[in-house]
Amino acid sequence: MNLFDLTGKVAVVSGGAQGLGQATALALAHSGADVMLIDRNLDGANATADDIRRLGRKASTSNCNVSDPDAIAELFLQVDREFGRVDFLGNIAGDGHLAKPEELEIADLHRVFQNLVVGRFAMCQQAGRRMLAQGRGSIMNIGSLASSTALGRGHIAYSMAMGAVIQMTRELSTEWSHRGVRVNAVTPAQVVNPSLAARMEQDPTLEGRFLKGIPAGRLGQPRDIMGLAVLLASDASEWITGAIIPMDGGNLAMNAGGTPGHAQATVQEFRAESDRSKS
Numbered sequence: 001m002n003l004f005d006l007t008g009k010v011a012v013v014s015g016g017a018q019g020l021g022q023a024t025a026l027a028l029a030h031s032g033a034d035v036m037l038i039d040r041n042l043d044g045a046n047a048t049a050d051d052i053r054r055l056g057r058k059a060s061t062s063n064c065n066v067s068d069p070d071a072i073a074e075l076f077l078q079v080d081r082e083f084g085r086v087d088f089l090g091n092i093a094g095d096g097h098l099a100k101p102e103e104l105e106i107a108d109l110h111r112v113f114q115n116l117v118v119g120r121f122a123m124c125q126q127a128g129r130r131m132l133a134q135g136r137g138s139i140m141n142i143g144s145l146a147s148s149t150a151l152g153r154g155h156i157a158y159s160m161a162m163g164a165v166i167q168m169t170r171e172l173s174t175e176w177s178h179r180g181v182r183v184n185a186v187t188p189a190q191v192v193n194p195s196l197a198a199r200m201e202q203d204p205t206l207e208g209r210f211l212k213g214i215p216a217g218r219l220g221q222p223r224d225i226m227g228l229a230v231l232l233a234s235d236a237s238e239w240i241t242g243a244i245i246p247m248d249g250g251n252l253a254m255n256a257g258g259t260p261g262h263a264q265a266t267v268q269e270f271r272a273e274s275d276r277s278k279s
């Protein structure tokens with residue numbers, strides 16, 4: 001008995017060109033799954049697909065924009081044609097937008113919601129319809145530390161959307177799990193990717209502040225999702241549904257929040273600013 005064997009299963013994974021999506025796709029293929037990779041970076045998705053084929057698994061790619069429900073409907077028709085079933089959805093690709101709450105353009109708020117809330121839901125809906133018809137399937141939505149804790153630093157749109165991803169996960173699990181479809185969410189803390197690396201380069205204090213909130217003593221790496229993805233895709237997690245699973249090096253356990261020290265720094269800046277304006 002191999003509880004983690006994914007042979008014969010088909011996984012649809014968004015964000016497959018790099019980061020958490022690529023690591024998820026490779027981990028699933030290593031455990032035997034065939035994989036449909038989605039990424040607007042088609043060259044990157046194709047490179048991951050080549051790696052998967054070298055493992056002896058089937059892989060296909062699409063540059064579907066996961067903010068666009070019509071494109072997502074088309075994508076799943078491609079999945080039907082090429083794979084004939086869907087056993088697992090890794091709902092991973094997504095973007096935020098940084099702006100102070102008092103300056104955020106409503107159009108940017110809509111864009112983030114279209115991507116992280118409407119897009120993630122449309123992926124769940126298309127995959128879920130097929131899984132319900134099969135009587136079996138598993139969905140892994142990627143949320144964030146920002147799903148349950150405020151980050152500050154201009155993350156208002158992202159946090160509002162990631163909060164919604166968690167409630168979507170709970171609702172879908174409640175509606176679908178008695179029909180064989182499990183829906184869970186993974187909420188990562190800081191995982192190194194190109195945009196995080198750029199922000200840490202811009203602000204050399206940032207990495208140290210993040211680490212104050214991570215008892216495990218290091219930032220996350222994309223590989224950290226590999227075990228969780230295989231667990232959630234496999235029969236080993238048959239009774240796990242509606243769960244919000246932190247992947248955060250212990251951040252949530254100590255209620256550390258997004259950037260320890262941020263609120264104090266903001267108060268100090270505010271006081272300094274008001275002192276300056278008084279003098």
Ligand SMILES: NC(=O)c1ccc[n+]([C@@H]2O[C@H](COP(=O)([O-])OP(=O)(O)OC[C@H]3O[C@@H](n4cnc5c(N)ncnc54)[C@H](O)[C@@H]3O)[C@@H](O)[C@H]2O)c1
Nearest residue numbers: 015017019020039040065066092093094144188190191193
């Ligand atoms: N890295 C972190 O610290 C962290 C923490 C919590 C949550 N997350 C979330 O996890 C997800 C993946 O993060 P990552 O670090 O792997 O990011 P990443 O930027 O390394 O990779 C994201 C991939 O998704 C693709 N993509 C983005 N928007 C797309 C769209 N609309 N359509 C198709 N493809 C699209 C990009 O081309 C890229 O290849 C994101 O939703 C992110 O918000 C990340």
